Amino acid sequence: MSMLDSARRWARGIKRDTVALWLAARDPRVPWYAKAAAGAVAAYALSPIDLIPDFIPVIGYLDDLLIVPLGIMLAVKLVPAGLMQEFRDAATRRARPVGKAGLVFMIAVWILAALALLWLFWPKSA
Secondary structure, eight states: OOHHHHHHHHHHHHHHHHHHHHHHTTOTTSOHHHHHHHHHHHHHHHOSSOSSOTTSTTHHHHIIIIIHHHHHHHHHHHSOHHHHHHHHHHHHHSOOOOOSHHHHHHHHHHHHHHHHHHHHHSOOOO
């Protein structure tokens, strides 16, 4: 098997697990902490807006190559194994979800970051 085939299989697994985590975040059988992690990771991975924009050299692709896969691995570990397999099976039969939750999540993160920086660097009166 070539390196390109391995990369394609890995990318398909990431896409499938993203959809599976989106399903897990909505299932009542999943513990709340796993739902929170799965929902945040799926919202970020499915969002059209990145935390670090891709046009920034090297660092822009860091989230796509490291943050998203590590987040998926963490969230998958938190979801019970039997349920995760069920969600993976369902994800292979589904199309990629279309929604605005990821967009809203990323906009909220950017607004909170801007407010934190504003608060941090705003001149304090003596």
